[in-house]
Amino acid sequence: MKAILYTLLIFITQLFTAQTATKEQLISDLPELEITEGISLHIISPEPIQYVDLSTQQLTGDLPSTQIARVKIADKPESTDKEKSQNLFLHYNGDQIGVITVVGQSFIAQYKAIYRNSENLNTVTNIHIQPEEMQPIEFDTMAFSNLELRKFAMDIIQKKSEKNPIREEKNLGLSVQLNNVYVISDYIFLDMTFKNSSNLSYDIEALKFSVEDKKIHKATNNQSIEMTPVFQLNPQKHFRKNFRNIYVFKKFTYPNSKMMMIRLIEEQLSGRTIEMKVNYSDILKADTL
Structure with a gap:
């Protein structure tokens, strides 16, 4: 009897998890953002940003306002190991140089940062996070985002x-x-x-x-x-x-x-x-x- 109840509990748990789990996100499926040295990329969110993650030290950024994340290519650091420093910050056109993650009150959005050299005259300087790029975050159903309020x-x-x-x-x-x-x-x-x-x-x-x-x-x-x-x-x-x-x-x-x-x-x-x-x-x- 205990074994049957235990099996039933596992089944219910798996069923509930399958209904509420957020879809896995693969790096290969992430939308691309082009970024160029010396030019900041501004990511505009429809609601206050709670958290931003830049996956590599090749990228740096800050939050100039609650709904804007500013990201740019980091300056080359002064290092005693010059060869290692130069290799780390040596970029070629089309290179992936990191993943940018933006978390709002009710969603998470992720992008591949792609390097474009300064000869590219169509460099993007700002983007708005689009609905299709947002994955919902499961919060308490009683909590509303500022956008909903x-x-x-x-x-x-x-x-x-x-x-x-x-x-x-x-x-x-x-x-x-x-x-x-x-x-x-x-x-x-x-x-x-x-x-x-x-x-x-x-x-x-x-x-x-x-x-x-x-x-x-x-x-x-x-x-x-x-x-x-x-x-x-x-x-x-x-x-x-x-x-x-x-x-x-x-x-x-x-x-x-x-x-x-x-x-x-x-x-x-x-x-x-x-x-x-x-x-x-x-x-x-x-x-x-």
Whole structure:
């Protein structure tokens, strides 16, 4: 009986692995990237890059931004073993000089780096990673990449703003509205609008989110827990009249004795500040997309 159960367990494990395993990638099947001495190749990713690997010391690179990997042929090092150094960095047209691996939030892409001499006038200087070059990485199904979060946020922003917002605060010619709350998997999306009825434009110093006690007693300290969005659709820091944005948080909870506090703070010298309190019941009534 134990032998039968053991055999059945192995079969189920193999079946599950066969359904979820990522296809093997052979070097011979990798797409080619041409690279020339003295010219940097910029690899542009559709989502933030988590990791880059250059398989040989003939290549070097860095990440000038979260979505761009810069790769170039390394300079010849000064070495006491001149012959070894010269042979290692001696390239012929069409030579494969390494494998470039780029890992995003939800994919891995790999390329063969092919040497082209400087006489080649059609040297590539930048490429966009194409969908057919990406192999998906199996992550927790509850985790979304920034690209996916942006898509969800764009779906929300294309909806008309609610005529009757869930919450609204007005002060000093400013208005902050919580238009709606949405939930997708383990993420909470806050749809917010900021309005300025004054003739002075508003320069945002900070928009702070925190969970705080509803009642603050003199004998106790206010316990404030700062919350940072994992994504926001628009990083805009300035608006004249109206500004609508989507702020995304990983799922959170807080008791009825606490509330979410949203503070919009202006840069000095004016320093206009407006606060909004959000009850947990407002979060519990979140819509789904």
